[in-house]
Amino acid sequence: MKTKTLLLPALLLLLNACSKSDNDPSAYIPVDPYPAITAAFGNNIDMESLANYANQPIPPYITRDNTVGNPITDKGATLGRVLFYDKNLSASNAISCASCHIQGNAFGDAAESSQGVNGGTTRHTMRLINSRFGVERKFFWDERAPTLEFQTTQPIQNHIEMGFSGTSGDQDMAGLTNKLQNIAYYKELFTFVYGDEQVTETRIQNALAQFVRSIQSFDSKYDAGRATVPNDGQPFANFTPEENQGKNLFLLPPQFNATGSRTGGGLGCAGCHAAPEFDIAPNSGNNGIIGSLGNMALLDITNTRAPSLRNIVKASGALNGSFMHTALPTLQAVIDHYNNITLAPGNTNLDPKLRPNGFGQKLNITPAENAALIAFLKTLDGADVYTNAKWSSPFN
Structure with a gap:
């Protein structure tokens, strides 16, 4: 009788669980918290086990670092990686940062002039390898960008390169942020990184800069x-x-x-x-x-x-x-x-x-x-x- 007494509650729990599953199957099916990310990136991004960007080994003889106020995080660099490769950042949906900064060329371009949405660039594309490890914090050939953060959105705001210049009939950066705000995977990614889904230029800059600084050799x-x-x-x-x-x-x-x-x-x-x-x-x-x-x-x-x-x-x-x-x-x-x-x-x-x-x-x-x-x-x-x-x- 004692054995039957112990088995009865377990049997009732099992029957109850089966009944609940029959009535509400979704209660026992795992729910993907990032369905848009999964749809867009599949296994290329594992939100439960992000790639290591923040704690990569750096040789002890490397002492220079131009990171100021925007340390690399796995979350931020993951968002930066998506932004870096996303052609939605151009007005034509045809050009991304990676179109000119190609991984197979050490994040440079084999072409003399890189192709933008409205023609070719007026200076050869600079490689991005080890951008973090330098005394100089200014960027572009003429150093017009005071920081890497500022640099990251300047090609986006260039009429020739990515076309959100706010001139010559282009939309401005508000047009881009509104565009990204309506893309489902950015709603999930920005919430994952920043706690809410709001897309801003500063957030784009910080994430892109984290990804670029993570590229080391x-x-x-x-x-x-x-x-x-x-x-x-x-x-x-x-x-x-x-x-x-x-x-x-x-x-x-x-x-x-x-x-x-x-x-x-x-x-x-x-x-x-x-x-x-x-x-x-x-x-x-x-x-x-x-x-x-x-x-x-x-x-x-x-x-x-x-x-x-x-x-x-x-x-x-x-x-x-x-x-x-x-x-x-x-x-x-x-x-x-x-x-x-x-x-x-x-x-x-x-x-x-x-x-x-x-x-x-x-x-x-x-x-x-x-x-x-x-x-x-x-x-x-x-x-x-x-x-x-x-x-x-x-x-x-």
């Missing part, structure tokens, strides 16, 4: 060598003699005679692109490239920003795009340019480091030095950034 041959020595001046055991020679040439300043001709020392690249971040030094002047994309006769001397030199060339030797704002076609063209700087009329903004003793520098690079420098620059390429799913398109 520290798995190069250079990093493997740098991790084993106390400073960059030491020989790297994993480098070839040529690569170590190229590193020394990159790091050491040149010695010039009275007329600006190199007589010894290195090539001085680190004067503007210091290791180990290889970012651009703040307050750098123009580098001697003074033309404009598609019109080299048009004077453009305000370009003083540059991306990190990491991942300029794939390990295979293929380029991740051309160089400088005017799209120099090869790495050799870049070296040739710095090898012999011309004091061009009208360039009042040339960096002083490029005009020793008042003359345009002549580095007199030998063929062996040229090959060594290129060999070293190729060691700065990592592999993970090209294929890591957390930086890829989340759309099905």
Whole structure:
């Protein structure tokens, strides 16, 4: 009788559960709290287990960080990833941030001029690799953006690029925020990140900046060598003699005679692109490239920003795009340019480091030095950034 007494309540509970399931099947079917996100992104975004953006490993020798007031979070960068790849951010629904900043090209563009909704860009697209790890907080070639946050929505508000300029018949940013406000997955994502579904320019900026700052590359041959020595001046055991020679040439300043001709020392690249971040030094002047994309006769001397030199060339030797704002076609063209700087009329903004003793520098690079420098620059390429799913398109 005691056994029957214990079994009876359990049996009644089971029968009651079955009855409830028959009457209200949905009571026992798991409910997806993010149906629009699931529909748009499938398994590419797991809301219960987000990709790691906030706590990625950073080598101890990397000390620069331009993040101020907008730390990377997994939630914010996830939203930023969606925004970065979403063509709804353009007036034509045909262009996204990723249309010009392509993962397979280290988030740069192989084309000289990137295609926007109303034509081509007037400057070559800058790569985004390691945007976080630099002293310089200003962005764009001419540094017109005071922060990365501000930069993220400027292409959106450009008539040529993404078409929400508020001019030439374009809608303004209010048109974009209203557009995104009515997309179901943004209602869920903004609520997930910010606590409510309101779409604002500031929220878009913060999320995009978090995603861009999360794009990092520290798995190069250079990093493997740098991790084993106390400073960059030491020989790297994993480098070839040529690569170590190229590193020394990159790091050491040149010695010039009275007329600006190199007589010894290195090539001085680190004067503007210091290791180990290889970012651009703040307050750098123009580098001697003074033309404009598609019109080299048009004077453009305000370009003083540059991306990190990491991942300029794939390990295979293929380029991740051309160089400088005017799209120099090869790495050799870049070296040739710095090898012999011309004091061009009208360039009042040339960096002083490029005009020793008042003359345009002549580095007199030998063929062996040229090959060594290129060999070293190729060691700065990592592999993970090209294929890591957390930086890829989340759309099905």
